[in-house]
Amino acid sequence: MNTWHGYTGKILDVDLTSAVVSEAELDRSLAADYMGGKGFGAKILYDQLPTGCEPLSADNILVFATGPLTGTFAPSSGRFEVCTKSPATGLWLDSNCGGYFGPELKFAGYDMVIIRGKAAKPMLLVIDDNKFELKPADDLWGADAIATHRQIKDSFGRDFKVACIGPAGEKGVLFAAIISEYRALGRGGAGAVMGSKNLKAIAVRGNGSIPLFDPDTFMKTCRESFNELANSPDTGGGRQKYGTNVILSLMDEVGLHPVRNFQKGKFDGAASVNEEAIEAHYVRNKACFGCPIYCSKIAEVKEGKYKGSFTEGPEYENVWSFGANCENVDVGAIIQAEYLCDYYGLDAITAGNVIGFLMECVAKGLLPETDIGFPMAFGNDESIINAIHLIGKGQGPGKLWGQGVKKLAEQIEGAQDLAMHVKGLELPAYDPRGSAGMALAYATSDRGGCHLRSWPIGDELLATEGRMDLVSLEFKAELVKTQQDLFCMVNCSGMCLFATFAVNLKQITPFLHAATGLEVYSSSEEVMKIGERVNNLVRLFNIREGLTRDLDTLPKRFFNEPLKEGPSRNRVVELDQLMDEYYMVRGWDKEGAPGKEKLRALGI
């Protein structure tokens, strides 16, 4: 029985090279200073990863970390993080996932699992309460991610929760995902790292509890938070009905819905792939552990050539990546594409980006269709499905495509400016030309082109109070910095970012303190400081790995090609002033390095 409120107090440390699995104690000061999740990963990777290590080598480390709220009844607190060095960017990577795996890990008695080295043969890590074992996984190697879940549950029990890779991770696709209970740790290639270590899956089952320091305050905060979530028009309304697709029409209306690999911001086919069109395919809601939002959906194709296809989702990002971005209006193809990404274990944002990029290369005559082997044209749904199969299998030209648009563009003459990525991570579904906030968010995200380190477009488009102008530069640096620290802290805590549409520090701080009893969590300032500390440590990590100011930028298209239609027409991105302001607000120097004073203040 553990004595750590909110934590189990134990770490599982797995050296795959020597096949030694050992338990370690969680350090109390690590918990106080870095909270959990992304914070634990940042501290471990910063302290232990050899500078310049090859991401797909045995030297890389893969950290599965929960937070102090993971698995508690704080709403929407079913999340866990995977942190590693990304094979896509060569920089920091953390990827966050909901579902049921993170809570189960804590119920089994572990706050964190650290994976090191490389196994000689495919392995499976089984954690059953306090027991753990590395088992040969030759029979699972080659299996798709969905079959892998099924086989593991058939062998060990339905109540085991799984995180695994599919064929893409095994073959080193640089945007291979880890799939957990039909959800994805998608971005940045953590699946390839797992594959490079010959670790096919982790299966965990736990029956323990998570003791709380102050259950009364915790439950009072629960009921306040559940009320806020139920009464929010987002978490208790649109997000429940439409899932993440709730913003689809709005993004198209404001002309920030990227089309044809970011050539346009309004989609002629929007009505065919908007939230109503997607919702018509939902057969039921689904929720992660302890979440009252139920933003997950099960969608099924009821007619047409994709009849019978189904997926958990499709999410906003993928409706876009396989929809507007490829000028595809067939929802059936989108659902099938998302299913195939889960099947092979692929990041669906990057997969859609790669396909959009290929389509533009072909359309512009930079790439002959004979190099592809089948039609690859905007609007052609079969192009999408065929490409995913090749990428997932690492077959033919799919092997090359599996490197992502940055490395792919380096091998196609004249295509470099068509590669829509930041630092090697492909962009998500917001055109930054009409949103100064998103431009800065993309440019400064620690893992590359990402909308989940900060999401300023929420304040620019959706806020009911204090809404900001989309294109004004004013206060955007402050907004992005504050959001980055808040989101980072939430990713340390184990709570879902979506909960913060309705709950805020007024609830999160009491949750953290009531869960753990750690003195430092009694003030919201200190709690936010943890987010800032982790972001600064990650920045130091990235600088050590070669990050310079010139990489804090965006694809040239956004500076040179104005949008041609919609409310954002004629806009391009102006970044220099924003970057100066951002570094200043961060207390970083003009090259983007954290100043000594800032580091001292944060205790780094």
Next chain:
Amino acid sequence: MNTWHGYTGKILDVDLTSAVVSEAELDRSLAADYMGGKGFGAKILYDQLPTGCEPLSADNILVFATGPLTGTFAPSSGRFEVCTKSPATGLWLDSNCGGYFGPELKFAGYDMVIIRGKAAKPMLLVIDDNKFELKPADDLWGADAIATHRQIKDSFGRDFKVACIGPAGEKGVLFAAIISEYRALGRGGAGAVMGSKNLKAIAVRGNGSIPLFDPDTFMKTCRESFNELANSPDTGGGRQKYGTNVILSLMDEVGLHPVRNFQKGKFDGAASVNEEAIEAHYVRNKACFGCPIYCSKIAEVKEGKYKGSFTEGPEYENVWSFGANCENVDVGAIIQAEYLCDYYGLDAITAGNVIGFLMECVAKGLLPETDIGFPMAFGNDESIINAIHLIGKGQGPGKLWGQGVKKLAEQIEGAQDLAMHVKGLELPAYDPRGSAGMALAYATSDRGGCHLRSWPIGDELLATEGRMDLVSLEFKAELVKTQQDLFCMVNCSGMCLFATFAVNLKQITPFLHAATGLEVYSSSEEVMKIGERVNNLVRLFNIREGLTRDLDTLPKRFFNEPLKEGPSRNRVVELDQLMDEYYMVRGWDKEGAPGKEKLRALGI
């Protein structure tokens, strides 16, 4: 600070005649033997109500009771009960409600509020944590229930939760409801009892906690239950999408969807008022306290003559009572009708029954339309709206209609066989001719024609395992008895019946024990015995109030008029054998009185 796990340990005892409000202690043996909710009400009314007391006199007692799970994070545990002697039936009445009032009462420090006597002038009871006060409510008297909520929250604070009556309760409409946070304690006329006591409303705010005996086991059971609820195709699927309307099409398909005041079992207009048609009006989901099901919906009329109307709902029962039962296909009118029932404070099942009854009387020439004053015809949506206004205001013939179909039929020659009620409570939306289970359920329900004491049609139509034949008599007595005891126990606990679509005693028993620490709750047999004990005590109460075997029956229509269409055509109800078996299974004599042995075994 209370020391009662799961309970607050305190009762508020309000004598309106003397205007004395006092605190009493909850008796530990009452908690152990009768659990809470309906159980508390049964024990108090059985022990304290003078036999034969006039329901609308100062002698009647109104008990607001929570259960040991109310306000905890056991899923869907936001419920409370109101128990009294019904002015509609002259027998036992308990009515159960979700929302937020019950939990708030516990947070304020009270398990139960007992209302006695009659105030000289309209009063409002305000409970603010440990403080309580009776205040004059002349300014609220006459206000509709929705305005009453608003005025109270404006005066005392948005965080007060309200239970109040509307004009119908003030005027003694025998099916007046108590309205709480846009939900209704609908059936049986508790609103009229509250009105007869000159109590307009109770407003409560609380900041306390509910200590748990064994928080670890409680939270483990929470997570198991939330998983079950999320993964159930009902609570995690159809019920979330369609609300209670999820079964509409199915009921029509099997021909048990009552039409034209139970003259038919299949509705020609079904496609216009099925779950898809209703769902098209939903603008968002809503959840009661701590409930992950979110079966509540906010519906709005977007076009047509009822454009702008909205309601929380409409629920399955009311879609039927104002839809098929009146042969009305205008969803807008249904939404407006349900809104008006909340506004006036009326039971919407009975209201629709009264209107369907009037329509049949007019159609059959038993009642001249001149006695009504406007057209009253099946299929006429304006008949419905006009009638509700008159009933709610107690205006003109509405005063008579407000007595319910049983008393109304006594005053219209030849109409007695058209009055669709059991013991004076009008029937809900399942035709018993095609469901032997529902026939027995209606005939034996303690409060009259009700589908919520047992719901055998679930096992007859929906069960995925062990589904029973609809019309077979086999095992129906056992099924109804077991369900009645289970549902009763759930109504004692504070959990919602809908949760039992996914969780069962495997979770409820540990919940009860972990919440309270009461030894008796450590076995499911003992927990179920409480349900049986309460049902037997209520039976004794009803017998004392004049219940005899001949009232355990159904309207003659179901014995004499076979259904003419659908899978249930040619069926009538055969009840005698079922009743004999039921009494036997219950350990009651042939007249339906609990035997001495049974009472001894139950410790009554």
